[in-house]
Amino acid sequence: MNTVAWMDAPGQLAGRPLEEWNGAYSKVESYFHALRVRNKVLLGELVARVLECAMQRSASHPQLSATELAVEEMDNLVNQWFAQVLSAASGGMEMLSTRGRMALLLADMPGRWQDQFLRPGPWPDEFVAAMRDSYLRAGPNFQLSQMTPRPLDLGPMATLTQWSRLPYAKMTVSWILFGLLLVTLFYITHQ
Amino acid sequence: MTPTSPISNPPGEKASTLTVLPLRWVRLDGRIFLFYSMVVLLTGLVSMLFADLLWRTGWSLSGVVLLCLFIALFFLIALGCMHGVFGFFLRMVSDRRLTRLRDYRAQNIQGVSTALVFPIHNEEIVRVCEGLRATYDSLKKTGHLDGFDFYILSDSTDPDKWVEEEKRWFELTHELGALGRVYYRRRVVNEGKKSGNIRDFLSTWGARYRYFVVFDADSVMAGQTLVDLVKLMEAHPQVGLIQTVPALMNAESLFGRIQQFANRLYAPIFITGLNFWVQNSGNYWGHNAIIRTEPFMQHCDLPQLPGRKPFGGQILSHDFVEAALMLRAGWEAWLAYDLGGSYEEAPQSMIENAQRDRRWCQGNLQHFMVIWAKGLHGVSRLHLAMGICGYLASPLWLLFLLTFNWMFWYEGQTGLSRITVHAFTPFLRVSATEHAFIIFVICMAVLFLPKVLALVDLAFDKERRRAFGSLTNAVVGAIAETAFSALHAPLQMLWHSKFVAASFFSAGVQWGAQKRASDGTAWLDAVRRHWWHTIIGLVWGAAIWRLDRTTFWWFAPVMAGMVVSIPLSVLTSRASLGRYARQLGLFLTPEETAPPPEIAALRASMDVLETSGRIDPRAVDAGLADVVLDPYINAIHVSLLREKRQNPTFAKALSDLGAGRPEVRALCEKLLAEGPSRLQQQEKILILSDVEQLPWLHRQAWLRPSSTLSRWWQNQIRQYAC
Numbered sequence: 001m002n003t004v005a006w007m008d009a010p011g012q013l014a015g016r017p018l019e020e021w022n023g024a025y026s027k028v029e030s031y032f033h034a035l036r037v038r039n040k041v042l043l044g045e046l047v048a049r050v051l052e053c054a055m056q057r058s059a060s061h062p063q064l065s066a067t068e069l070a071v072e073e074m075d076n077l078v079n080q081w082f083a084q085v086l087s088a089a090s091g092g093m094e095m096l097s098t099r100g101r102m103a104l105l106l107a108d109m110p111g112r113w114q115d116q117f118l119r120p121g122p123w124p125d126e127f128v129a130a131m132r133d134s135y136l137r138a139g140p141n142f143q144l145s146q147m148t149p150r151p152l153d154l155g156p157m158a159t160l161t162q163w164s165r166l167p168y169a170k171m172t173v174s175w176i177l178f179g180l181l182l183v184t185l186f187y188i189t190h191q
Numbered sequence: 192m193t194p195t196s197p198i199s200n201p202p203g204e205k206a207s208t209l210t211v212l213p214l215r216w217v218r219l220d221g222r223i224f225l226f227y228s229m230v231v232l233l234t235g236l237v238s239m240l241f242a243d244l245l246w247r248t249g250w251s252l253s254g255v256v257l258l259c260l261f262i263a264l265f266f267l268i269a270l271g272c273m274h275g276v277f278g279f280f281l282r283m284v285s286d287r288r289l290t291r292l293r294d295y296r297a298q299n300i301q302g303v304s305t306a307l308v309f310p311i312h313n314e315e316i317v318r319v320c321e322g323l324r325a326t327y328d329s330l331k332k333t334g335h336l337d338g339f340d341f342y343i344l345s346d347s348t349d350p351d352k353w354v355e356e357e358k359r360w361f362e363l364t365h366e367l368g369a370l371g372r373v374y375y376r377r378r379v380v381n382e383g384k385k386s387g388n389i390r391d392f393l394s395t396w397g398a399r400y401r402y403f404v405v406f407d408a409d410s411v412m413a414g415q416t417l418v419d420l421v422k423l424m425e426a427h428p429q430v431g432l433i434q435t436v437p438a439l440m441n442a443e444s445l446f447g448r449i450q451q452f453a454n455r456l457y458a459p460i461f462i463t464g465l466n467f468w469v470q471n472s473g474n475y476w477g478h479n480a481i482i483r484t485e486p487f488m489q490h491c492d493l494p495q496l497p498g499r500k501p502f503g504g505q506i507l508s509h510d511f512v513e514a515a516l517m518l519r520a521g522w523e524a525w526l527a528y529d530l531g532g533s534y535e536e537a538p539q540s541m542i543e544n545a546q547r548d549r550r551w552c553q554g555n556l557q558h559f560m561v562i563w564a565k566g567l568h569g570v571s572r573l574h575l576a577m578g579i580c581g582y583l584a585s586p587l588w589l590l591f592l593l594t595f596n597w598m599f600w601y602e603g604q605t606g607l608s609r610i611t612v613h614a615f616t617p618f619l620r621v622s623a624t625e626h627a628f629i630i631f632v633i634c635m636a637v638l639f640l641p642k643v644l645a646l647v648d649l650a651f652d653k654e655r656r657r658a659f660g661s662l663t664n665a666v667v668g669a670i671a672e673t674a675f676s677a678l679h680a681p682l683q684m685l686w687h688s689k690f691v692a693a694s695f696f697s698a699g700v701q702w703g704a705q706k707r708a709s710d711g712t713a714w715l716d717a718v719r720r721h722w723w724h725t726i727i728g729l730v731w732g733a734a735i736w737r738l739d740r741t742t743f744w745w746f747a748p749v750m751a752g753m754v755v756s757i758p759l760s761v762l763t764s765r766a767s768l769g770r771y772a773r774q775l776g777l778f779l780t781p782e783e784t785a786p787p788p789e790i791a792a793l794r795a796s797m798d799v800l801e802t803s804g805r806i807d808p809r810a811v812d813a814g815l816a817d818v819v820l821d822p823y824i825n826a827i828h829v830s831l832l833r834e835k836r837q838n839p840t841f842a843k844a845l846s847d848l849g850a851g852r853p854e855v856r857a858l859c860e861k862l863l864a865e866g867p868s869r870l871q872q873q874e875k876i877l878i879l880s881d882v883e884q885l886p887w888l889h890r891q892a893w894l895r896p897s898s899t900l901s902r903w904w905q906n907q908i909r910q911y912a913c
Contacts, residue, residue, distance in 0.1 A: 030911040031893055035822050071894050094886035101826035105361075106370075136361075136830040139374040140340070142838055143398040147390050147492040150516070153565040154497065168569045171224055175231050182235050186242055 014055035016066050024070035025051060031074060035101075036110030037117060046118055050074045081118050085131050106134030219470050219570070226273060226468040233269045237633055238262045244626050253598045260591040267584050268637050270577075275457075275641025278464030282648055295419065295426040305339050305421055305481070306396065306403040310388045312346040312381075314408040316356045317806045318797070319343065320363045322411045325793040327367055330414035339417065340400070341369070345377035346388045350875040351814030353377060354824065358817065361827050375831070379844035379880065385477070386493055386509035395838060397484050407478035410437065411789050413532025420481040420527070431487070431522025432514065434473055434480040435533035436462050440782040440790055444711065445772055446763035447539040449672050452778035454537070456665060457645045462528040472570035473526040475514035479533045483522070487513070490520040496560050501553050501694050508554025511578055512561050515571035534782070534790060540712045540764035541679065542720050545686045552582045552690040585687030592749065599738055642669055658781035668778045678752035678759055682724055685753070712764040714757070721756040728753025812867040815875060816907040818885065819862075825889040832882040850881040859884050863891060866903035 013021050028047045037043050054070040061069060079093055082100030104110075107130035109117055116127050241261050245254040307326065311319055323341060330336050343360055347353050360375040367373065378391055389405065397403070402424055404417060412435070420433055436458060439451040466473070475482075491513040493506045506512050514524050527533075538544040555578040561567075562575045621629065646669055649655055650662055659665040732750035736743045752759070762768060772778055782790050800806045817824045835841045849855065858874050867875065878884060897905050 026912055027893070027908070030908060031822075034820065034911045065896055068894070068896055075890065075894065094883075094890065097890070098826050098829045098886050101822045102830050105823045105826065136827065136834075137371055137374070138831045138834050139342070139376055140371075140396060140399060142395050145394055145398045145488065147394055147397075147488050149492040149494040150490060152494050152561070154560055154563050168220070168223065171220075171227070175228075178231065178235060182239055186239060186246075 014058040015062075016058060020066040021051065021055075024054065024066040027067050028070050028074050031071070035104065035117075037114055038110070039114050042114055042117070049118070050077060053077065077118060084121060085123065085128060087132065102136055103131040103134045106136065107131045219468070219472060222468045222470065223570070223573075226277060229276075230266060230269045230273050233272070233637070234262060234266045237265055237269075237630065237637075240626075240633070241265075241630055244623065244630060247623050247626065251598070253594055253601070257591065257594045257598065260587055260594060263587055264584065264591060265634070265637075267580055268634070271461075272637045272640050274461045274464035275644050276464070277467045278460035278462065279641075279644035279648055281463045281467060282460060283651070295422040298422040298425045300335065300338055300418065300421050300425055303338055303402070303421055303425060304400045305417070306342055306392075306400040306484075307339055307406060307417070308342045308344055308389065308392055308403055309406045309408065309410075310344045310346065310385050311356070311408045312385070312388075313349050313352050314347075315806070316352065316359045317800055319408050320359045321793055321796045321800070322406075322409060323373065324363060324367065324796065325411050325789045326406075326414070326417075327369065327373070328414075328792060329412075329789045330417055333414040333418050335414070335418050335421075336372075338421070339372075341373040342392060342396075343373070343375045344388050344392050345375065346381045346384070347377065348381060348872075348876070350872065350879055351809065351812065353876075353879060354814030354818045354828065355809070357827050357831060358824055376835075377831075379835075379841055379848060383493075383505060384507070386506070386513070390492060391840075393484065393488050394840070397488055400484050402481050403484055403487075404481045405478050407535055409536035410479050411440075411534045411793055412479060413787060413789050416530060416532030417481075419530060423525075423527075424481060424483060427523075427525075429523050430471075430483070430525055431517040431520075432473075432475055432480055432482045433525045433527050434475055434514075435527045435530055437479045437533045437535040438531075438780075438782060439537045440534045440780075441536050441794065442539065443766040443769050444539040444764050445768040446541055446544070447537055448769045448772060448778040449675055449763070450537045450544075451780055451782075452668050453672050453676075455780040455782070456649065456659065456669065457642060459528075460641060460645050460648055462526065466526050466528050469526060469570060469574075471523040471525060472518055472568055473514070473524040474574045475510045475517075475524060477508075477510035479535060486517065486520060486522050490522075491516045496557065498560075502557050502560055506554075506561070507557055508551060508578070511555075511558060511571075511574055515561070515564075515567050515575065518568045518571050519566050532787070532789070539766075541682065541760045542712055542716070542764070545683075545720075548582075548683075548686065549690050549693075552687065553694045555579055555582055556691065556694045582687050582691055585684045586691050588684050589688045592746075596735065596738075599742060603738060639673065642673065645669075655781070658779075658784050660776045660779035660784060664776045664779055667776075671777060675763070677748050678755065681728075681749045681752035682721075682756055682759075685724055685727065711766065712761050714761055717757045717760045721760055724753045724756040728756070812875075812903075815862075815867050815879075818879060819888050819892050820907055820911065822889065825885060828879070829882060829885050832880070832885070836882060845880055848880055849877050851883060855881045855884050856887075859888050859891075863888070863895065863900055863904060866901035868903070 011018055025047055028050050029043065032043055032046055037046065050073050051070055053073040053076075054066065057069055057073070058066070064072075075097075079097055079100070082088065082096050082103075086096075086100060086103060088096055088099070104117070107113060107127065113127050113130075116123050238258070238261060242258050245258055248254075309319060309323060320343075323343070327336075327341065330339055343356065345353065345356050347356060356377070357375065360373070364370045364373045376392070376395075378388060381387070383390060393403075402421060404412070404420065406412070416435065420435070423433060424430055438458075439447075439454040442448045442451040493509055493512060493516075496503045496506060498504075517524055538547055558575040558579055562572050562579070646662075646666055649659060649665055656662050656665070659668070728750045732743070732746070732754065735746050735750075773783065786794065797806075818828050819825065832845075836845065845851070855877060858870065858878055862870055862878060870878075878888070892900065892904060892908070897908070900908075
């Protein structure tokens with residue numbers, strides 16, 4: 001970015017105080033940091049590109065701060081680039097933005113393709129394919145089916161009426177008889 | 192047994208034609224009769240001796256109550272003892288159930304689909320992911336990875352946890368190259384808790400899988416074990432589920448290591464004993480088990496119990512009931528007690544242990560209702576009854592001690608001197624005190640015999656002996672463990688009694704996440720949890736001291752546990768003491784002396800994460816900041832929400848929640864202008880559930896001038912600058 005071209009007065013850049021542009025720089029840089037653009041050369045270049053666009057609009061949008069202008073430009077630049085790389089229609093800005101960011105992550109832009117980010121085309125085929133084919137799947141295709149609770153007859157009375165059919169009833173009875181035998185034995189020996 | 196449901200095979204695949212070698216079959220009823228008759232016999236004889244003692248000192252109503260309580264309590268310890276005795280002798284004759292089978296080894300499982308599901312609820316997601324990674328890598332080495340899909344099934348209600356889960360899941364899949372094999376799904380509504388979570392998975396994807404394996408948040412399984420389980424299921428089409436026996440591992444604190452040591456030393460003989468009488472009618476313990484999907488879906492959707500909470504409503508301890516329903520439908524449930532490679536972690540302190548018991552207690556007591564259900568197998572009723580007794584034993588013991596004290600006090604009040612008579616034991620020629628001592632010795636022998644048998648079992652196994660350090664180490668460890676258990680048991684008694692009483696009188700139980708780290712209990716927290724134990728111990732002890740000095744010394748071990756509960760709780764929760772004990776060679780387990788590859792890998796990755804500070808607790812609302820500001824986390828979250836909306840059930844739930852309504856935009860404005868501290872948790876969940884608002888929030892948070900954002904957001908954005 002040729003900053004000299006925008007210096008119109010001492011301490012001013014594109015009609016605004018230098019400090020204001022410094023704030024704008026920080027915000028744009030923070031966003032690119034958030035996108036994991038870690039190469040300082042590329043980062044500086046990208047921020048400068050965004051700020052240059054913002055300075056061009058500066059005079060025509062005096063009501064907006066430098067930071068607002070810069071972030072708007074960054075947003076436009078990134079989304080336009082997403083539209084080009086993904087060959088997507090520009091409609092649904094937020095949808096496109098989400099898809100683009102997801103594609104960047106899945107294509108491993110921070111690891112492999114930092115130099116391609118926001119670069120005008122043509123891009124390497126592998127990069128384009130990686131961006132366009134990427135789709136996050138949290139699960140396979142749904143195969144919906146229905147589980148229905150089976151009724152559970154809990155009535156103890158109903159069960160008790162069928163006492164003789166209870167499992168291990170005979171065994172339980174034999175234990176009770178054994179217990180009665182012990183009680184009887186005890187009674188007899190303690191007279 | 193004839194299954195009532197056909198076995199499903201993927202289209203184009205023939206049903207298994209492999210010859211199935213049946214298990215060595217002994218009639219189950221005969222085994223149950225033999226096993227329980229031994230328990231009844233032992234209980235009967237010792238109860239006679241106790242009744243005789245009471246007779247010698249004079250019958251009374253309280254004596255009858257005491258005798259009844261003694262019979263019930265002795266029956267339970269005799270039951271435990273018989274498990275140990277049967278298990279010991281079976282192990283001596285090399286009883287092996289599954290590893291004896293030869294038919295499954297050559298079973299072809301190509302094309303068989305199995306889902307490994309990890310239901311979680313506000314858990315430590317880093318640990319969940321690393322456990323999953325260890326299992327994934329282990330499975331990959333078997334060459335059968337293609338047959339398995341992994342699902343993290345989140346029920347988390349904490350917005351920060353939700354976002355972190357998505358973030359960690361993505362990192363994990365990215366690192367493993369497992370996108371399309373490791374999946375993540377968070378439910379919109381936490382209905383039915385864990386069983387509802389599994390049911391939701393089955394309703395959405397269950398039809399894709401012939402089997403599913405349920406993991407706990409801290410479970411790890413060896414790949415070969417998983418492959419063996421699938422092969423066993425393929426070779427035995429009548430089996431509905433196979434439950435493995437998870438070995439406790441990775442404990443750091445002294446308490447955790449003691450529990451882990453006890454589990455590894457004693458469990459083999461107990462489980463072998465258990466398997467003696469359950470055979471093909473085993474149980475399900477909620478995780479580390481493989482389940483045949485189709486019959487489970489057909490028969491195991493749990494009904495709501497009639498009546499109000501705590502006994503009515505949703506079945507909390509679902510696993511026992513699901514196994515019972517599976518058996519009722521004619522399917523078999525096996526206990527793979529001799530199949531290794533199945534692991535889980537345990538609570539690291541007495542307080543965490545009690546918190547877990549609090550949940551389990553209510554769930555098990557609820558089985559009072561289910562135990563009467565028509566059509567259940569007798570064995571299922573026994574499983575349910577044993578679960579209930581596990582918690583009822585504590586109030587019974589407490590009642591026994593109180594009744595005994597009452598009798599003593601009452602006798603003192605009457606001012607009459609005690610006259611003992613001879614009864615049918617004169618041939619023993621013992622005084623009443625000696626008579627009481629004999630009963631005491633028998634009780635102790637029944638309690639400790641399984642521990643001794645476990646050590647004898649170890650002495651005969653050179654490989655296991657080495658895995659426990661040495662036989663000497665194991666013996667010293669068992670003595671120390673027994674001493675600790677003696678102090679811990681009275682606290683368990685008080686806690687469980689309180690839980691049982693609370694279950695009978697309160698409205699329900701909180702299903703909070705279990706704290707599994709071993710950072711130790713703070714002194715203040717210990718005082719808060721144990722003050723009443725200490726006071727009961729002091730008051731009770733003083734009362735008995737006043738009553739009778741001799742009796743006091745009989746009660747001293749029980750009172751000691753209560754009186755020292757605070758320091759005991761704090762000190763045993765310390766990882767430093769756990770490490771020190773390890774240096775001394777105490778409480779060593781096979782997983783510590785020779786960690787299996789899965790456990791070694793898990794430890795290594797957790798060490799790296801700890802060192803790098805990636806598992807440090809995050810700031811409040813850190814997840815919310817991430818999902819709004821981080822371009823990638825925002826994109827992941829929105830993409831998952833979009834996918835979720837394609838499921839009609841989720842779409843409806845999201846709509847019911849309020850996602851997509853204009854009010855959500857107002858909440859978003861409030862979030863930006865005033866910060867997250869001004870929003871309720873439910874409002875944050877609502878924002879995080881709105882697929883339209885989140886991209887908008889991301890854009891606005893970066894686009895808006897700082898002056899229009901709350902200071903909290905300004906600080907969060909500033910963090911991206913460095």
